[in-house]
Amino acid sequence: MENASIFVIMVSAILVNNFVLSRFLGICPFLGVSKQVETAFGMGMAVTFVMTMAGTLTYFVHHYILVKAGLEFLQTAAFILVIASLVQFVEIVLQKLSPTLYQALGVFLPLITTNCAVLGLALLNIQYEFGLIQTIAHSFFAAVGFSLAIVLFAGIREKLETSDVPLPFKGFPIALISASLMSIAFLGFTGLV
Amino acid sequence: MDINTIVLAASILGVMGLLFGTGLALASKKFAVEIDPRVAAVREAVPGANCGACGYPGCDGFSQAVVKGIAPVNGCPVGGADCAQKIAQIMGTEAGSSVKQVARVKCEGHEENCGNRYDYDGVTSCVAANMLNGGPKMCTYGCMGLGSCVEVCQFDAIFINEKGIAEVDPEKCTACNKCVEICPKNVISLVPYDQLTIVACNNYDKGGHVKKNCNVACIACGICERNCPHDAIHVINNLAQIDYDKCTNCMICVEKCPTKAIQGDLTLRTVETA
Numbered sequence: 001m002e003n004a005s006i007f008v009i010m011v012s013a014i015l016v017n018n019f020v021l022s023r024f025l026g027i028c029p030f031l032g033v034s035k036q037v038e039t040a041f042g043m044g045m046a047v048t049f050v051m052t053m054a055g056t057l058t059y060f061v062h063h064y065i066l067v068k069a070g071l072e073f074l075q076t077a078a079f080i081l082v083i084a085s086l087v088q089f090v091e092i093v094l095q096k097l098s099p100t101l102y103q104a105l106g107v108f109l110p111l112i113t114t115n116c117a118v119l120g121l122a123l124l125n126i127q128y129e130f131g132l133i134q135t136i137a138h139s140f141f142a143a144v145g146f147s148l149a150i151v152l153f154a155g156i157r158e159k160l161e162t163s164d165v166p167l168p169f170k171g172f173p174i175a176l177i178s179a180s181l182m183s184i185a186f187l188g189f190t191g192l193v
Numbered sequence: 194m195d196i197n198t199i200v201l202a203a204s205i206l207g208v209m210g211l212l213f214g215t216g217l218a219l220a221s222k223k224f225a226v227e228i229d230p231r232v233a234a235v236r237e238a239v240p241g242a243n244c245g246a247c248g249y250p251g252c253d254g255f256s257q258a259v260v261k262g263i264a265p266v267n268g269c270p271v272g273g274a275d276c277a278q279k280i281a282q283i284m285g286t287e288a289g290s291s292v293k294q295v296a297r298v299k300c301e302g303h304e305e306n307c308g309n310r311y312d313y314d315g316v317t318s319c320v321a322a323n324m325l326n327g328g329p330k331m332c333t334y335g336c337m338g339l340g341s342c343v344e345v346c347q348f349d350a351i352f353i354n355e356k357g358i359a360e361v362d363p364e365k366c367t368a369c370n371k372c373v374e375i376c377p378k379n380v381i382s383l384v385p386y387d388q389l390t391i392v393a394c395n396n397y398d399k400g401g402h403v404k405k406n407c408n409v410a411c412i413a414c415g416i417c418e419r420n421c422p423h424d425a426i427h428v429i430n431n432l433a434q435i436d437y438d439k440c441t442n443c444m445i446c447v448e449k450c451p452t453k454a455i456q457g458d459l460t461l462r463t464v465e466t467a
Contacts, residue, residue, distance in 0.1 A: 061209075071202050078206060085213035089220055096224035167320055 004128075006137045012193045013141035019117050020149040021179075021186040026117030030150055031175060040154035042101045044147025048140065050090055050112050051121055054083050055139025058122040059132060079122045087113045117146055153182060231260045231283055238279040239269050244347060246270050246369035259284065270294065271348075271367040293386040294368040296351065296361045300380050301393045301456070302335035303356035307407040313337075318344075323377035331406035334396040336380050342372035351381075389442045390457040392426075392433045399431055404452075411454040417446035426455075 004012070019025045026047070033043040058079050066072050091109050095102045102109070112118060121142050125135045156178050165174050235256040242252070247268045249255040258264035259280060266284055267277035273293055313322050313329035319341035327333035338357040350365035351372050359372075363386060373381045380395045392411060396403050400412035413431040425439035426446050433446075433455065447457040 065205060065209075069201055069205060071198070071205065074202055074206065078209065081206065081209055081213065085217060088217050092217070092220050092224045095226050099226075 004134065006134070008193050009134060009137050010141045013138055014145040014148060015186065015189040016191075016193050018145045018149055018186050018189075019120070019142050020146055021183040022190075023120065024183075025120040026115050026146055028111060029115060030146075030153065031172070031179070032111075034150050034154040034157055034175075037151060037154045037158060040150045041147070044143075044150050046090060046094070046101075046109060047112060047115070047117070047146055048143035050083070050086055051118055051143035051146070052136065052140045054079075054086055054118050055121055055125055055142075056132075056136050057082050057086065059125060059130075059135045062126055075123065075126065076119070079119055083118050083122070084113045117142075149182070149186075153179060156182070229260050232256050234283045235259050235280050238272070238276055238283065240272050240276065242271055242347060242369075244271060244367075244369045244371070246367070246371075271369055273367070294383040295363040295366040295386050296368065296370075296372055296381050297384045297391055298336055298351075298359045298361060298381050299391065299393050299395045300334075300336040300358060300378075301409045301454075302330065302332050302407045303338075303358045305356075306409045307332050307335060320375070320377050328378075332396055332403070332410065334378060334380065334394075334398075335407065336378065341375050341377070342381060345371040345375045347371065385437050387442075388435075388437050388440065389461055390435060390440060390444055390447060390455060392435055392454060393456040394432065394454045397430050397432050403431075409452055409454050412452055414451060416449050416451060417455060420445050420449045 013019075017023055020027065020030045029043055029047070034040050061078055061082055062072075062075065066074055066078060087110065090112075091102075094109070121139055125138060128134075128138070130138055153175075157175055160174055160178065169177070233256075236252060239252045239255065245251065247255045247264065247270065249258050249264065255264055255269060259266060259268065266280040266286060267274075269276050269280075272280075308331050309329045310326075310331055311329050313325065315321055315325070317339050319328070319337050319339045322328045322337055322339055328337045330337055336358045338353050338359060340353050340359070342351050342359050343353060347369070348365050348367050350362045350367070351359055352362070354360040359381070361372075361381075368383050370383065373379075373383060378395065384391060393409070394407075394411040396407070396410050400414065403410040403412050411428075411431075411433050413428045413433070415428050417426045417433050418428050422443065422445065423439050423441055425436045425441070426433055427436070428434075442457070442461075442463045444457045444459055444462040447455045447459065447462075
């Protein structure tokens, strides 16, 4: 993967190795904020911002601080620190600039902190030994893949609201079934890259 | 692992944490948003059951809506008059009157009055039983007494009485509407707390058919309608229905009803002074 081209990274991150549907990272916001396309899109944007920033920052933290000091084992702790601060920052800024979006995201914004998609991305970037450009591209496109999945899923759930679902399946059960079907559908992209 | 690594690890993480912390502190100063202290005060005043009966997502949502002026100060049905008073004080307005409502089960079709068509031996849930050809009761409109409403009640206010019919404890009921929503027969409805006269029937079928199935059903004879001095009771869709705004609890209809489908404790009736 070290020499993968940007295009390959894009297809891989968005479709083949979609963070939600094939790596199963970030399921919590995927299920929690997918009731409306609008808020899902907002969440997707917030996650995209956080993931791109976090991916880039953790690249520097890893290569210029941790590797230099020989402290690679601190990866997880250091990355969590970076991600948590970043999310806090986004929250503060968002509350000021877009209270509507802030309210729509509600509790899920702070939850990005513990969103395994963000940490998983940071760790994967290191594991794949990406360069800076590749890291930024992978972070961005992985987040785009997340947004794509959550917006598509929100579209399905909006339709589900009005459809005649048997009572025991109403709400989360049918949502989980739809999510699994989506995941199977995305399995079809395997082998593309 | 030598001591240097530990010191280095701790100091690097410490410095990073300090840097980020300072950055966040500066950012929170620069992007500070003023939060209305009344929101927190209102949040304190409501019961905090997060039941959603007000129509807002939880008590937090309701508090914000009240402060914004969207929700009425007496919008919390669970808190009742006390709570409305407190919120009104915080908001500096009048509480207004909120009539306390309670859920009532409009059915007296227990086993003596209304038999079974078949033996139901399935899951103890009205919702499930209702799927089997409308449940085991002869009357397909009445309470089956399997307790789906008991299950959803957060306030322990509804129970299945010894006759096998759901009954509401008006003292505990907070009118949160949960039982009304879950009941597959729609046999529970919200009624003013002071209302003593209730049509305890939910059957919209024609009289003769109804009479075969249940002894205490409303047969839509219209006697109550003709005898009511206040124009408060009407037979609509083969079922007597009381207009609670007009009803004075004189209970003439309770006396006249040939099938005793209208409930009311005659000792508590308001005596008419002509």
